Amino acid sequence: MQPREETIAVGSTRVHVLIGGRGDPLLVLHGAGGNRGWRRWMAAVAEHHTVYAPTHPGFGRSDAADWMESIDDLARFYLWFLDVMGLPKVHLLGHSIGGWTAAEMATMRPEALDRLVLVAPTGLKPDRGEILDIFYHSPAELLQYTVHDPASVPEWAELFGRTATPEELEIALRNREMAARLTWKPYMFNPRLPHFLPRVKTPALIVWGREDRIVPVICGEQYQRLLPNATLRVLDRCGHLPPIEQPDAFTRLVRDFLGRA
Numbered sequence: 001m002q003p004r005e006e007t008i009a010v011g012s013t014r015v016h017v018l019i020g021g022r023g024d025p026l027l028v029l030h031g032a033g034g035n036r037g038w039r040r041w042m043a044a045v046a047e048h049h050t051v052y053a054p055t056h057p058g059f060g061r062s063d064a065a066d067w068m069e070s071i072d073d074l075a076r077f078y079l080w081f082l083d084v085m086g087l088p089k090v091h092l093l094g095h096s097i098g099g100w101t102a103a104e105m106a107t108m109r110p111e112a113l114d115r116l117v118l119v120a121p122t123g124l125k126p127d128r129g130e131i132l133d134i135f136y137h138s139p140a141e142l143l144q145y146t147v148h149d150p151a152s153v154p155e156w157a158e159l160f161g162r163t164a165t166p167e168e169l170e171i172a173l174r175n176r177e178m179a180a181r182l183t184w185k186p187y188m189f190n191p192r193l194p195h196f197l198p199r200v201k202t203p204a205l206i207v208w209g210r211e212d213r214i215v216p217v218i219c220g221e222q223y224q225r226l227l228p229n230a231t232l233r234v235l236d237r238c239g240h241l242p243p244i245e246q247p248d249a250f251t252r253l254v255r256d257f258l259g260r261a
């Protein structure tokens with residue numbers, strides 16, 4: 001099931017969006033690495049849901065947004081995006097900083113969400129350990145921290161197995177700069193978020209890789225404690241990219257959870 005590509009204007013900012021599938025809407029928010037395209041798990045989930053996968057402002061081929069300064073701003077942007085798309089209620093799935101964005105959206109407008117899926121989200125300061133400084137490491141070094149076992153990643157060759165083109169390198173730098181703008185001070189967390197998460201009664205699924213070396217799994221336990229209706233699922237032999245590292249197991253978790261809506 002192949003998606004279509006659209007450019008959607010939200011106010012004066014245009015974002016590139018992949019849309020595909022059929023069924024209840026699912027908004028998918030990517031992490032700091034950018035939109036990785038229409039992946040295997042998305043195609044499987046799109047058999048039962050209409051997937052909307054935008055590229056954040058300042059990332060990829062979306063417009064710049066120098067006025068944005070925080071994940072709060074990105075969360076408010078995507079609530080506006082839902083209004084523009086005519087989607088009064090959606091399932092929401094976010095990974096890493098996209099998961100943090102999804103959590104902020106849930107605290108702002110919980111009635112807009114049917115079910116919430118948070119995949120290794122940032123946003124909370126770990127009770128123990130720390131979130132890796134992703135801006136200190138080169139992209140090659142960061143990939144080693146991100147994925148637990150490259151040999152087990154079905155889409156490794158397509159995603160990471162070739163030399164990047166000049167255009168792809170330019171986009172990667174753009175993504176990195178915008179991610180830094182949104183997450184730098186304080187680094188990768190919002191000290192106010194824990195006080196607002198208990199408001200969110202939305203059923204939530206939290207997915208983590210046990211070997212995540214970017215965001216420690218203890219953050220998943222913290223999200224589970226703070227969200228009143230949350231379930232935590234931890235995948236063994238998995239790093240920071242559960243949808244990419246274990247797409248079949250991840251798809252089963254998501255389809256089962258959304259299927260109970």
